[in-house]
Amino acid sequence: MSRLALFSQPDSVPTSWLQRLIQPLQRAGYRWHGGIQLEGYKSLSNGSCIQRVSPTTGTLLSIPLGNGRHQATPCVNIGQQVRKGEVIARGQGHAPWVHASTSGQVVALQSAYVADLQSAVPAITIAADGRDEWMDDQPLLPPQSAEALAQLSWEKGIVGLGGAGFPTGIKISGARHPDMLLINGAECEPFITCDDRLMRERASEIIRAADYLAQTLSITQIRVGVEPDKSEAMFALKKAISEANSTTQVVCLPHRYPAGGQPMLIKSLSGRNLLPGMLPSEIGVMVLNVATLYKLGQAVFHQEPLVSRIVTLTGHVGNPGNVEVPIGMPVADLLKQASLREDHTGIHVGGPMMGRLLSHESAVISKTSSCLIARSVELFPRRPEPSSCIRCNRCTDACPIGLQPLKLYEANQREDKKTLQQEQLTACIECGACSEVCPSHLPLRDSFRDAKQMMSRSVAP
Template sequence: MQNAERMQGRIRAQRQPQHKPFWRRLLAIASPSQRSWHGGIELRGYKELSNATPVVPVAIGKIQLAIPLGRGRRSVQPCVQPGQHVRKGEVIGIGDDNTAWVHASTSGIVERIDLAFAADSAEPVMAVILNADGLDEWIERPVPGLPQTPETLVERALQMGIVGLGGAGFPTALKLAGAQQPDLLLINGAECEPFLTCDDRLMREHAEALIEAADFVAALLGITLTRFGVETNKPEAMATLRAAARQARTRVEICPLPERYPAGGQPLMIKSLSGRNLAPGARPADIGVLALNVATLYALGRAIFQGEPLIKRVLTLTGNCERPGNVLVPVGYPVSALRAIAGAAAEGQWTQVGGPMMGQPLPDPTAVISKTSSCLIFGAERYLPATQPAGSCIRCTRCVDVCPMSLRPLDLYAAAERLDKASLQELRLDACIECGSCSSICPSNIPLRDRFRQSKTEIRA
């Protein structure tokens, strides 16, 4: 295929033989003192609401799905027509070599191509509206051969629709293609946001598959060291992963991360597990690291060994509901149906999508689950503080104390308010990871994170 050929050509150009500098090998075994990072906050986790029971698959039945075709520049073009019958796993959207393909989550009839709300998108996106026939019939899937080169691994990830499931949704194929002679594979199992337990359950229930996938990717890319990072509030996940690693006789290391938000932020996770510093605007590949979210690794493993596209994900249902827990849900499944499954009130509740720090309120009652939807917190008003009117900065510098990137949020905010782009650049606005620690600690309720996000948009424009 032309897209795959262009992708492979780009990879070959990037993967010219080169010697790894000594500092890279040295940093891979950096001492704990080199791995600490400043700031962060301790949050009540609410993990106990949903982490005690196994993941339950959602039965699809005869229901209407709206399968998102991506978001913004990462959208694909539909390759199906209204009235067409499709089967589970069939390709319904193809883009260029920068966008992951989209597949049918079940079998049924395409009703139309139309706008729909994804649960974690503030604006409607194009989607394939599919009337499920209740048969859940798979497309014919011949047993795939294992990828033999980095190029074929990239092609597999692209065609199987694998994207980052930690929230960003960046195509995994591009991350693999950009990995220039990495020597360190880091798997992010921190899940540091309160309420979320989908990755925790995934690690507990599929540890062997995760170790197998990590070993395969590392071997194919010539990576010499693999580390899983897991927050210390997930002892069962850590123990299960370590047992799986011993059983597989692998050298994969299972490393504790501090129980401190935002330990899972990419620059902080890399710092904790390797001692390497990821500069603002830099990619992990620039410092010899390939970083994947644990759910992304699991989906990639399914694509490698079973030829299975990304058509479902583990999702946390929690908050004020009768049946909290984690479900394996098809992409495009309506939130309204999940509300009934969880035993949450049908109306009059605030539903938060994602965690309380970096998530957002459900944009529309008709919204559906996307590849990057990780959590639904029903009745969030019971757990999350209501927004209070903002006051004036009292220069207490609490925001400085908690900023994990060692920035000065109060000065950044002042520069943003006066539209001083030079000062914003000098104060390193681009280093802000938008974790919201500063906003949550501010006694004046100043929406610092939201203002910084807006300023970044203004500067790009």
């Protein structure tokens, strides 16, 4: 039986059971400013179980050595045979270790385009042998201290899978005696359903990892935030909590984008305010995406490094769904499997709000590539040309951080760095809510991304 089959759950559950288990859910009692309602398009891809994709003989996997800022150092040579899970690069600085995501032969040490980055990054290319053969790891006892757990997560290459890719080892080692573990199961972006399916199918593993992490860090409260449109995920989590006799709480988040943004999630689940420039550890909480927590559990209990991730394939395709794919898999291969329609209008990586167009046709999946959306005229209508601002203030009303997007936009137009600092540009989470509600169709979110790059260049040595 495959590893995936061990976690399979039924696609549907009896309504009576749903009512019994979801009815007592704690609802988020703390409100946050702003946010918007969005059409979900979740049903395009969330109706079937996660399918595992294994590379066939000769498939070239280009495994990134980092996220563009920090890279691991290769420890293999061209021509070397490797097995799945074998260390192929050791972390330097803030870069976790990197592992072979399949078995085969190392054929190149060169740059590769990554799906969710604009530029190429150093990578190791492996020609798959078709066997997908794992290394033989000796069973180890789970780490009993925060220091040992941080080191393990570092060596197993665990990073945040919610989008940022922040090394989990740094987050664990930097914890300041938190009393709350907050698990992000919101997945509030339209189209994306990989975390939804993960919670439905592997809830017991998620809860086991949560209980272990809380015990190791002496955390007293565990809360999982889930939006109300994920009823089957809630059912699976509550069932796993009951079976494990866990004290974890499932909290129903506001059905409002961006409920999964870190400041909003913390506010909803704890009532605490994460102010601009602050780290969650400073207010006594640790926040992990549900997929990150799952992978941490796999590393702790099964010695598995992070060599694969779940990706949503959706949009203008004939075979939408969620697939578990090896890191470094060519995007083109996945789109072919999804039966990409010929009249698509482009490929979007990540959610439609915070994601971006595919950088290059030869790009590969990285640890932070959560979703591939085939665009169409119907799903992604052409955005009207920008017009003059009518001073309606809708962008300010929608901003979940409480910023004034128009002031930031105008300051960027005139390259006014002082005003950008005063108006807290760095606090912007680039959710795009302001752009979505703007009746003048101003490219607010894109302008803020450009402004951040301008500001970073001005302080670079």
